[in-house]
Amino acid sequence: MKFRTHLLLIISILLTNPFFVTAEEEEQAIIIEVEGNPHTRKAHIEDYYPFIEVVQVYDQLFNGLALKGTSRKLERMDSLDFVKQTYPVRTYKTNTPGTAPENSQHATTQQPSDITVEDIDISVTLESEQPNVNKSIPFLKQQSSTLKSYTGKGIKIGVVDTGIDHHHPDLKNNFKGGYDLVDLDDDPMETIPEQGIPTLHGTHVSGIIAANGSMQGVAPEASLYSYRALGPGGMGTSIQVIAAIERAVKDGMDIINLSLGNSVNGPDWPTSVAVNRAVELGVTVVIANGNSGPSNWTVGSPATASNVISVGASTPPLEVPYLFDSFHEKRIALTPLMGSQPWQLEREYPMVQGGIGNQELPDADGKIVLMERGEIPFAEKARLAEQSGAKALIIYNNEDKAFQGSIEDGKEPIDIPVASVSMDDGQWLKEQATEDTYYIETKYKKSKDMIAAFSSRGPVTANWWIKPEIVAPGAAINSTVPGGYRELQGTSMAAPHVAGGLALVKQAHPDWSPAKLKGALLTSALPLKNEQLLYDPIEQGMGRMQIDKAIHTPLVIYNPLLSFGKVTDLSETHMVELELENVTTKEQDYYFDIPKQQSGLRWQLPKQFTLDPGEKKTVPIQLKVSASFLDKGIHQGWLTLKQGKQSYHLPYLFINQEADYPRVMGMEFALKVFSDDEYQYRLYLPEDAQSVTIDLYDSHSMAFERTLLELENQKQGVIEGTMEMRDVGDKGEYLANVSVKTTSGETYDYQTDLYIE
Template identity: 25%
Template sequence: MYIVYMGAIPEGHFSNKLEEQHINMLREVVDGRFPRNALVRSYKRSFNGFAAYLTYQEQQKLASESILILWPQTTRSWDFMGFREDVPRNPTIESDIVIGVLDSGIWPESESFNDHGFGPVPKKWKGVCNGGQNFTCNKKLIGARFYASGSPDADSARDTIGHGTHTASTAAGNPIKDASFYGIAQGTARGGVPSARIAAYKVCFSEIGCRDSDILAAFDDAIADGVDIITISLGSRFAVEMKNDSISIGSLHAVEKGILTVHSAGNSGFIPGTVTSIAPWLLTVGASTTDRGIIDKVALGNGKTIVGKAINSFKMNGTEFPLVYGKDVTSNCSEKEAKLCFEGCLNRSLVTGKIILCDSEDGISEAIEAGALGIITKPGLAPDVSFIVPMPASALSTEGMELVQSYINSTNASKANISSSESIQNKDAPLVASFSSKGPNPIIPDILKPDITAPGVEILAAYSPVAPVTNFASDKRSVKYKILSGTSMACPHVAGAAAYVKSVHPDWSPSAIKSALMTTAWRMDPTKHKDAEFSYGAGHINPVNATNPGLVYETSKEDYTKMLCDIGYANEIVQKLFKDDKISCIEATKKDLNYPSMTIQVTEGAPLLVKFTRTVTNVGLANSTYTAEITKTSDCNITVEPNTLSFKEANEKQSFVVTVKGDLGMKSMISASLVWSDGVHFVRSPIVVY
C-alpha cells in the first residue's frame, strides 16, 4: 500500500470532487484493475490525498515532484505537578474543549468516561459516534471512529489493547475515587481536564499495529470534526523525514487550523539521538518519574530483607517458601543457561511450589511454565520501572541478587518470601526515565527535542477489562485500572495541561500554548542527567504556571516555510504543503525559527560564534519591563541584545538576539538558559550548542 499525499485542499474543492480526482488519477496508472478497487482511503476533509494498493511500477507512474509518496508504517502524577483538583478552573469553558485521542480506541463503559453532570455536546462539534456495534457515546465521550480492516478488533472503536483507554483517561478522565491496581497506588484517578470532552480515533489494532494510512485518516477527520487538542502516543521505531511521516503531515494541517498536537518522544532512550517526534510544530514529550515509587520486598530465611522493584499484587500464603537457583534445578542445560532460566532449562519436579532465582527477566516465562510459586530476578533495560507478572515477583539490584545467591550457597534449606507491593516517597523526582527517547534531533539537528517532560513512570489510569494485563498467556486477570509506564503515559499529561491552558486562553494559538508550557516548566538538574536538555527539553511541566507565562514565542506559518526550505525541501513541495503558490524559499536557518528553545549543531574544532534571533509577545500586563539573565554551565560568553524589553501594551512584540561565543573545548555541549523576568514572571528558554 502507498500513501499519496497532495497537500492542503484547494479552495472551492468539495469532498466528492476530490475522491473523483483520486479515482481518475488511479485510472491513469493501474493495470488490469478497477481503480476504485485499488483505492483504500480518500483524504478529503482537512487535506488532500489517498491511500491505494499499487505495484512499484504503478507507483513510479504516479510519482511527481508535487506528490509525496509514503510507505506505510506497518493518580498521583497530577498532584506531583502542582496541578491539584482544586486549581482555579472554568468548568463551563473547559467543557467546550474537545481532546482527540488517536490510539487503540476506548472502553466507553469505563467510569472515567461517564457523562454524569455534563451538559449538551458543544455546538461546534461536527463529529460522529461511529464506534461500531454495541458502542455508545455520551456527553463526555462525544465522538468515536475506527479505520482499519483485516484485524479481529477492526470492526469497532472499542479498545481491546488497553493503551487508548489509559491515555484518554489520563488526559481528560473523570475523577474516580479509590481507583487502584489490586490495591496498589490507590487514590483518585483523574485526567488533567475532567470537564473536557473526548473523541476517540482508533488507529492501532491488535494484529496489524498502527498504519500510516489510518493515522492520516484520523487526522483528516479529527481536524474537520472540531477537536481542540490532539494527543497521539505512538510513532515509528526510528525518526522519519517529515515529508514521509503521517504524524508530522497530519499535525502540520492541524496546527494550520489552530489545533496543537502533543506527541510522545519514544521509548528507546538508552542511547542518544533516538527521539522519533521531530517536527517543530509537534509538542514532543519525554517521560519522567513522580514522587511516588512502587516497591516490594524479598525476605530471606536468614533474616535479611531486600527492597526490589515490581508491581506485585499477590500475597503469599505463609511466611517462608523453598528458594532455589536456576542452575540447581536443571537437568539438561549448562550452568550459564540455567542461571538465566532459558526456555526448556528448568526441571518442573524441582521447581513446582518454590520461589526461583533467575539471573534474567527473560526467564519469567520458563519459571511460570515450570510451576514456580514466585520469581526473583534482575530488572530489564529500564531499572527505574516496575514490571507486572502473573505471580509473586521482585527485581533486585546487582547487590541484591548477590545477597540472595550468597544466602542460597550458605545453606541446604534456603527459604524466602516476596511481599506484595507498596508505595513509597521518591525524593529524587522528577528524573527522566531511562527509557525516554533522547536527542539530539536526528532529522533537524537545530531543533531541540524532546520539548518537555511529564510523568510517565508507573501511571495509574483506566484500562480495558478485555485487554490482557500482561503478555503471559497464563494471566487471565481483568482490571478496570492499570499501572503503565512509557512516554505514551507522559504525552496525555501534557495534552491535558495544554487543554487546561486553552480553557483559560481560548484564543491562544498552538504555538502560544506550547511556548507557555515550555517556558514555565520546572528546571531540571543537568548534573543528574548526562544528556541534559537532550533528555528533558525545557524541563518538567508546570500546568498552573503555564496559564500566566508573561511572554510567549509565537511561531508563524512563515517560520515553518523558511525552515522547510532551509532543510532542503523543494519550493514546489512547500507550496503544496500549505497550498500557497506565493511561498518562495528564501534564505533562512533553522536556528532562527521563532522557537521557545535555542539549539545549534556546530563543526567540531571550529571557532564558536552563533546568533539566535527571537521575538516574544507580551501576554501579561501593559507597561511591563523584562530583564534578561543567563545561566550556564560552561565558560562560554553569552550575551543578549537588547537585555531589557519594555512593553507598553498587551500583545506587543519585541525582538532580541542571543550571541554565543567561546569554545566547546573538551565538552560535547554547552548547556545554558535565558530567563526574561519582570519580577513576577520567569520566561526560561534552553540554549544548547553541541
C-alpha cells in the same frame, strides 16, 4: 569510531510475534499515495474501476485515497500511472500466546509496522474496585484549586492510537466519535481477542485526558474523539497514522494526542512532516517522546517535529520498592513486569535459585525465587514459581542492560509479584543464594518529580533541537482500560496529561493559537532537579508542566528552548531570536543574568528591555563558540531571564564538531504491495553520506552471506527505492549490517534483524 545499535522492525505493545494474514477473495483495504489532485484520481477510479470502493480522500497532509476491494481487484491499482505508493491496512494474527520464548520480537519482510505505541506498559495492578481519583491522575494533586473552574468543556481532543472502549462507563459520555483507519469504518473500537492481539492503550490514554465517571481525567468535560491508527498488537504504518491525523484535522480537533512513535531520530521523517503541517492548519499536537532512555539521541519521529509539543515522563509521588541486603549495604532496583501484581513485601524473605525456569522448584514455598532470563517465556517462569508456592519471582537479565517484559499470555492471571533486575545484580543475588539460607528484605523509597529512566532523551539529529520540551507524570498511572482500570507507565501516559492540561488552557484562552498555547505551557513549566542540579535540557526540556501557571502566565515565550545548532569551524557565532509576549495589562521589564564565564563560550545577551501591555517583541541571543577550547559533543545548559522576582530558566544546546549520534536509522525492507518479485527499502540519514552499504550475515553463525545494497553519494533525509527479487537473493533470517561512510571519511555501523520471505 562506530555507533552500533539494534532495531527490530516490528515491535508489539505486548512484545509478541505478529505475522500477517491475507485472504485473496476477502475484501481488503489499502491506502494509496497519488500524484496530482486526489479528488480527480477518486473520480477516475470510480469511473473505470467501479468494483473498487473509495472510502476516504486525503488532501491536507498528503495526497491519497483509502480503498476497499478484493485483493485481486486491488492489485490493479498498482498499475495506475498516478499511484506513487500503496500501503496495506493490514490485519494481524498472533502466534499462540506464550509460545514464543520470552515473547521475543521478530522482523518480517512484509510491509513493516513502523509505528508503535509509546509506552513500556508495566502493569502494577488491575483494579477491580473503583479507583481513587487523586491516585489515578497525579496531575490533580499537583495543581491549585483555581483549576476547578476549568474542565475542558467545549474543547475537542482527538486521540490517534489503538482505538477506544467507548462503552466504558467513565468514557462513554465524553466519547463523540472518530474513525477507524485500520478497518476503514466509523467504529474505532479497541482490538478484541477475536481480531488478533487485543489492545487497551488508546482507552488508557483517553481516560487520562477526559475520563468522567468514577475516575476523573485531567479535562473531564472535554469531547473525546478516537482515531484508530494502530491495529492488533498496537502496530500500524506511518501512512495510517498520517491518514488518522488528517481525518482529525478535518473533524475540527483543537488538540491531537499521539502516544506513539518509531525509532527514527530525524525532523523530516514523513510522520514528523505531517504533524508539523497539522499545527500549521491550526491544531495543537502533543506527542510522547518515547521510551528508549536513558541514552541520548533516542527520541523518535513524530516527536522530533519542530512545531509539536514533545513530552517526556517524570514520576508522580511514588513509593518505589527495592531489595536491600543490610549486611552488604546492597540496594537493588526492581522493575515490575507487565501483568504483575504490585510488589508489596513487608519483611525479609528467604531466596532460592530457580535456574532458567525449566525444572520443578521443591524448595520455593514462601520464598522469593530468582531465575535467569532466557529460553522459557516470562509467563511460564512466573506460573512455575506461583504453583511452587513462591512469594515472588525475580528474573535477572542475561545481557548487560535493563529490560522490561510481560507475564500476560492470555491465560489465567498470575497472582504473585514478578520483577526484573540487571544482570550484575542478578548474578550478585545468585552468589548470595548459594548459602543455605539467604534472606533479603524489601524497602521503599519515596520518589517525586524524577525523570523516568525509560523516558527518551534528545536532541534531534540534523537540526539539533532540544527534545523533550516538557515532562509530565508517566510512571504508575492508573487509568481506564477495557473492562476496568490498570496502572501503566511510559511517555504514552505523560503525553495525555499534557493534552488534557492544554484543554484547560484552551478553555481559559479560546482565542490563543497553537503556538501561543505551546509557548504558555513551556514558559510556565517547573525545571526539575536531580539532587541539587537541574536535569539536563535533553532530559526534561523546560521542566514539569504546571497548568495553573500556564493559564495565568504573565509572559509567553514562543521559543524558550534555545538550539544553536552544530559548530563545524574553529570559531563560529550563532544566534537565536527569542520571541516574547507580555500578556498582562501592565508594562514589564526583563533582564538576563550574566552566565558564568566558560572557556570557549562568549555570550552576547540583550540589555534590560521593556514590553508594553500586550506587546510582542523579538530579542537576539548570540553565542560565539571557539571549538578548540571545548570537548567535542553535546554542550547544554541554562540561561536565566528575570522579571522582578520571577525567573525563567531557558535551556540551550549546541553540538561541537561531532557527537555520538546515529548515522543511519529506521531501515525498512519489504515486498512491494501486490508484488511477489519486487522489494521496497527505506532508511534515514541524518547527514549526507559518501556511501551506504547493507551486508547480510547468517543470523545464527554470523557468517557473511552477501551484500544486499550499495548506494553512493546520498543526501541527508529519507532514502528509499526498490529492488528486484533476483537481486535480493535467498530467503531467510539475517543480521543486516548497514555501514555508512560519512563525507569526512569515517565509517559507522548499524545492525538490524532482517527476514526475507
